Amino acid sequence: MYIQNGKRLYRLFCLVILMFLTFVTTPIATLAQEDCLQCHGDAGTTVNRSEHDFLSCISCHRDIEGFPHVKGASLDKKESVAVCADCHEGRVADSYADSFHGKAVHLGSQRSATCVDCHGAHDVLGQNNPNSKVAKENIPETCAICHENASPGFAEGEEHFQLAAFGAGAPMYYTAKFFIWLTIITITALVIHMELQLYQNLRLILRERQRR
Ligand code: HEC
Ligand code: HEC
Ligand code: HEC
Ligand code: HEC
Ligand code: HEC
Structure with a gap:
């Protein structure tokens, strides 16, 4: 008699634990595509008529897993x-x-x-x-x-368009190239100019010293 009751209690105890674990491990039921459509039917219809008819909502709305939605779920x-x-x-x-x-x-x-x-x-x-x-x-x-x-x-x-030497991107391509080379040439000229100036100053200083 006691043993029978003990077994029953034990089973009940296990069941409660199991239910508790199930409840804890599924905090919010993850929403499936059909769930989205229940509340956002229009979006579903529009996507289905689009070039992206094969995409699911969460292909783009990656942060949304359940309802209520996380804050900042809009893109x-x-x-x-x-x-x-x-x-x-x-x-x-x-x-x-x-x-x-x-x-x-x-x-x-x-x-x-x-x-x-x-x-x-x-x-x-x-x-x-x-x-x-x-x-x-x-x-x-x-x-x-x-x-x-x-x-x-x-x-x-x-x-x-692609930034390339041929096709629709060509004008942009050559404009970009032109400015890149313009920058390189300007900076090179500037550096040479500075080096020459430095060299000249150095020679002046040396000459001054020799004179003393
Ligand atoms: C129970 C109804 C319900 C379900 C199910 C639901 N939504 Fe929503 N959704 C809402 C409501 C109400 C709002 C507006 C309030 C808010 O932002 O929470 C909303 C807002 C949104 C927004 C805009 C967010 C914003 O901040 O502007 C997006 C995007 C969205 N839902 C996508 C989804 C996707 C994707 C799913 C499926 C994974 C989904 N929803 C499932 C009711 C729902
Ligand atoms: C190709 C990517 C893409 C797919 C697929 C997509 N969405 Fe969106 N969705 C967006 C973008 C981007 C925005 C923001 C729109 C804006 O800035 O006007 C948005 C906005 C929303 C909004 C809030 C604004 C509104 O229109 O009311 C909701 C709700 C929403 N989507 C639900 C859904 C649902 C439900 C699905 C699945 C049927 C889905 N979306 C599929 C890209 C997508
Ligand atoms: C999960 C992947 C995926 C996402 C996210 C996605 N697309 Fe697409 N999209 C595709 C595929 C695949 C095609 C069909 C093949 C193709 O033409 O590239 C397509 C087709 C298109 C087309 C038609 C191309 C044509 O041939 O004229 C456009 C325009 C487009 N997508 C724009 C967008 C925009 C805008 C977004 C964001 C709101 C987006 N896509 C998000 C995968 C995606
Ligand atoms: C200022 C408007 C504009 C913006 C911004 C824009 N597109 Fe486009 N897109 C166009 C136009 C116009 C076409 C038609 C073909 C063309 O003129 O190149 C096009 C064509 C496409 C195509 C199909 C044809 C192709 O060239 O493969 C895809 C896919 C595409 N866009 C996706 C995108 C994605 C993804 C983004 C953002 C990263 C984007 N577009 C941003 C205007 C735009
Ligand atoms: C959502 C608004 C928006 C749309 C739609 C849009 N533009 Fe723009 N565009 C801007 C803004 C704002 C600027 C100026 C600041 C910047 O560069 O973003 C701009 C700048 C430009 C520029 C460079 C500077 C200038 O004013 O000449 C070009 C070229 C341009 N857009 C072309 C286009 C073309 C072509 C389309 C249609 C296929 C288009 N835009 C659609 C907002 C937009």
Whole structure:
């Protein structure tokens, strides 16, 4: 009788411990993609219609694991660029980093353009899609969000060109080269000039000493 009760108590005790451990080791249930959609259905629909239909929410929203969300879960300008550039590394990310916009955002500008300003966050579409923000006909409008009084032709020209001797990047390439060489030549000339001046001063001093 006592033994029977002891066994039962022991089992109950084990069960309680197990439940406690389960409770402790899962502090907040990790949210699955479907969970996100229950509260953010619109975002799901938009992403599914985009070029990124194969991505899950947390491919980009990496900090979000549960609800309530961690503080600062929204992606600011710099963070969003880092997220996009992770996958679009190489020419696209490099050309952006070299651009006026990229440099300004890197320095903390809240006004300059990020990937998201030109391509959208959830509604990213390829440039051949007429609804894309970067479709040929829509580019002027996309730039005009910030460049109100841009001259016609402002929005023309490739965006993600490579700084290379051939192709769309050539003018920038040669301008950059020109300034690099200009700097090298100027500094070299300056150093030679200083050396000569120093040499002349030294000779004057020596001559003074010999005279004494
Ligand atoms: C129970 C409903 C619920 C679930 C599930 C949920 N969210 Fe949210 N989410 C909210 C609410 C409410 C807000 C606005 C308040 C806040 O920031 O907490 C929000 C805000 C956000 C924001 C904006 C953050 C900000 O500070 O502006 C992002 C991004 C986000 N959710 C992504 C996700 C992702 C990704 C998932 C799935 C992993 C998810 N959410 C699951 C309800 C939910
Ligand atoms: C390709 C990357 C990417 C994917 C995939 C993505 N998001 Fe976002 N999301 C962003 C960025 C970037 C922002 C910030 C937008 C801004 O600055 O306007 C954002 C903003 C948000 C916001 C807050 C602003 C708003 O639109 O209300 C919510 C909520 C959100 N995302 C939920 C989701 C959910 C849910 C999914 C999955 C269905 C998802 N996101 C998939 C990049 C992404
Ligand atoms: C000032 C606007 C602007 C910004 C900022 C910008 N893009 Fe683009 N992007 C464009 C335009 C316009 C095109 C269309 C093709 C072109 O002109 O090069 C494009 C094309 C693309 C393409 C497809 C074609 C290709 O060249 O491979 C990808 C991918 C892309 N951008 C990703 C990004 C990412 C990632 C970032 C941020 C690191 C970014 N873009 C920043 C305007 C922009
Ligand atoms: C997890 C990886 C991943 C992330 C994060 C991501 N992308 Fe993509 N993206 C892809 C892949 C893969 C494709 C389809 C193949 C391609 O064209 O590069 C694509 C396609 C695109 C295209 C269409 C390219 C075309 O052919 O015209 C654009 C524009 C683009 N992404 C911009 C962005 C922007 C802006 C962000 C940030 C908000 C972003 N991507 C975040 C992986 C990613
Ligand atoms: C979200 C706002 C925003 C969008 C969208 C935007 N820009 Fe800009 N852009 C700026 C700001 C702010 C500056 C000035 C400071 C800097 O360099 O960031 C600038 C500077 C520039 C410059 C260099 C200096 C100048 O004023 O001539 C060029 C060129 C340029 N943008 C082209 C474009 C083109 C082309 C597009 C569309 C494909 C575009 N921008 C879209 C905000 C934007």
